[in-house]
Amino acid sequence: MSIHDASSPVPLCSEGLVTLQRAEDDIALEVTNGYFDMHPECYKGDPDRIRIMCKADLQHHFRFLLSAMVTATPEMFRDYALWLKEVLVSRNLSLQHPIDSFGLMKISILKCLSVNDQAVAAAVLDAGLQAFRNEEKALTIFQPNPANVLAATTDYTNALVAGDRKSAESMIQQSLKQGTALVDVSVGIVQPAMYEIGHLWQANKITVAQEHLATAISQNALARAFAAAEFTDPVNKRVICACVEGNHHSLGLRMISDTYEVAGWDVTFLGADTPNSSIHTQVDMEKPDVLALSVSLPHQLLGLQQLIIQLRADMGGSMPAIVVGGLAFNQNEHLGARLKVDAWYQDARAMLEDVK
Ligand code: B12
Numbered sequence: 128m129s130i131h132d133a134s135s136p137v138p139l140c141s142e143g144l145v146t147l148q149r150a151e152d153d154i155a156l157e158v159t160n161g162y163f164d165m166h167p168e169c170y171k172g173d174p175d176r177i178r179i180m181c182k183a184d185l186q187h188h189f190r191f192l193l194s195a196m197v198t199a200t201p202e203m204f205r206d207y208a209l210w211l212k213e214v215l216v217s218r219n220l221s222l223q224h225p226i227d228s229f230g231l232m233k234i235s236i237l238k239c240l241s242v243n244d245q246a247v248a249a250a251v252l253d254a255g256l257q258a259f260r261n262e263e264k265a266l267t268i269f270q271p272n273p274a275n276v277l278a279a280t281t282d283y284t285n286a287l288v289a290g291d292r293k294s295a296e297s298m299i300q301q302s303l304k305q306g307t308a309l310v311d312v313s314v315g316i317v318q319p320a321m322y323e324i325g326h327l328w329q330a331n332k333i334t335v336a337q338e339h340l341a342t343a344i345s346q347n348a349l350a351r352a353f354a355a356a357e358f359t360d361p362v363n364k365r366v367i368c369a370c371v372e373g374n375h376h377s378l379g380l381r382m383i384s385d386t387y388e389v390a391g392w393d394v395t396f397l398g399a400d401t402p403n404s405s406i407h408t409q410v411d412m413e414k415p416d417v418l419a420l421s422v423s424l425p426h427q428l429l430g431l432q433q434l435i436i437q438l439r440a441d442m443g444g445s446m447p448a449i450v451v452g453g454l455a456f457n458q459n460e461h462l463g464a465r466l467k468v469d470a471w472y473q474d475a476r477a478m479l480e481d482v483k
Contacts, residue, residue: 208256
């Protein structure tokens with residue numbers, strides 16, 4: 128299985144991936160030393176703290192870099208750089224650190240790789256550097272289908288920003304009373320509101336605490352709505368729903384899980400950041416018809432790919448159907464087609480017809 132097609136550069140080979148994974152700490156040290164040489168003023172401040180911050184930033188860049196190289200998708204790293212640029216600019220932080228770091232990473236990484244792998248590494252890092260150099264605007268994060276968005280979304284978003292749980296919940300209850308189905312409330316009000324919350328955080332207009340509060344309010348509102356939902360008779364089918372290793376975004380998966388359950392399926396919801404080995408064990412135990420996996424950030428695709436390869440190798444003919452979704456696919460639609468899974472859906476509404 129591969130998530131590469133012939134029209135893109137040749138992906139990083141598996142030896143190249145292992146080499147870079149093993150060299151990550153050495154590369155981080157070399158890049159940090161190089162950065163200190165370029166900016167001797169770092170020695171005067173609090174050099175230990177600056178080193179720790181550099182290492183954390185480099186780890187973050189590295190995850191996106193590897194995914195972009197393995198999938199041979201320079202645009203993935205360009206999008207990451209565009210996103211990072213807006214986050215830094217909106218906080219009045221300098222762009223010099225990532226620009227210098229990307230340049231230094233390019234030197235260190237190319238040294239580690241074979242000539243074949245150097246091409247994709249250079250293409251990916253150049254795409255990132257280009258995003259900083261050009262006056263390109265910030266990354267546009269995927270937006271929900273406007274046809275699904277309901278009028279209550281703006282008021283609901285405002286209630287989330289204000290941390291007004293009572294109003295937010297009563298808006299959801301009101302929509303349900305008017306006859307709107309749970310899936311439509313989820314995809315038409317809560318999802319676009321949470322996307323807007325993400326945009327407000329990215330633009331430094333709300334705090335991380337407000338983002339957490341908005342999530343908690345939405346989780347509660349949806350749990351209340353689910354309790355009142357009308358369920359279809361059991362269809363005698365089982366699904367396991369999990370966020371892949373490293374994915375902490377569980378609200379979308381909850382909507383997917385609720386959609387299956389309302390449609391009469393037996394559902395096991397494993398929630399956020401489930402280790403591959405635990406998903407594997409659960410699949411062995413339950414032998415579900417479907418394994419539904421959620422991926423929010425592009426670098427989580429590597430874990431997904433490994434999981435599917437392991438499951439196929441171990442389960443052969445008794446393999447469940449693999450259904451995937453999440454922001455990483457919505458943002459990079461071509462990946463859904465490249466990853467040979469059984470189905471990919473943009474949202475819970477789009478999945479509905481196939482779970483009935
Ligand atoms: C809340 C939130 C968080 C919470 C999540 C809490 C929780 N319990 O879920 C916390 C604080 C943990 C968090 C952390 C981070 N976040 Co965050 N987060 C968000 C936010 C604002 C909302 C997520 C959400 O609930 N969306 C609503 C749901 C309903 O939408 P959804 O997930 O897309 O799901 C729908 C579809 O995708 C699909 N779907 C989803 N899963 C599946 C599965 C299957 C099988 C199918 C068929 C379909 C499907 O159906 C769903 C329902 O219709 C988003 C903004 C956004 N645009 O989503 C940012 C966002 C995703 N986060 C972002 C970032 C950067 C991060 C962090 C890296 C931040 C940091 N500096 O630490 C970490 C990474 C954590 C990790 N390793 O996963 C960025 C990603 C940018 C990018 N490059 O793509 C976003 C886009 C914010 C932004 N605009 O900058 N985050």
